Amino acid sequence: MRTAALCAPRGVDAVVYDGLATLPHFNPDLDVEPLPVEVSALRTAIEDADVVLFCTPEYAGTLPGSFKNLLDWCVGGTVMTDKPVAWVNVAADPRRGGGAAATLATVLGYVQARIVDGACVSIPIDRTDVDADGLIASDSIRSAITALLGDLVARTVP
Helix, strand or coil: CHHHHHCCCCCCCCCCCCCHHHCCCCCHHHCCCCCCHHHHHHHHHHHHCCCEEECCCCECCECCHHHHHHHHHHHCCCCCCCCEEEEEECCCCCCCCHHHHHHHHHHHHHCCCEECHHHCEECCCCHHHECCCCCECCHHHHHHHHHHHHHHHHHHCC
16 A cells, blocks of 8 residues: 555545554444544544545455454444445455455445445555565556556546
8 A cells, every 4th residue: 555655646645544553443332422542533534535445455265354343443434425435456366355355345335435346456466576665666566556546536536
């Protein structure tokens, strides 16, 4: 996602959410005002975005628990309602990632996000393509990410 932020089209302010590790475990009893600070920051980041791009690894055939936790915190509010969203599957093996994408589609449908189907793509990325800073140097991968972002912006931002 840090590479995607660097590849964002001119005029697009790409923000990478990095609070996943600090979100409390979802508890419906805590989904009331005042919200935990981390949850409020997550919802504000989503609310402020014109469009949200997701990328998550598949773990055991579905979304990792920490990522599902992030999504669970979005269910109680309306922050995702009609929000344009897309995802990129970066699994290096083309047989992987489908379970995570299917689960993500289910949850995003449940929260009534507007899935931009044509912008949900697969860009295979091997672990060796990602450096210690989480960036991708490959020109072909960066070009694919740039094309994805351009398409997503063209489909969602007036």
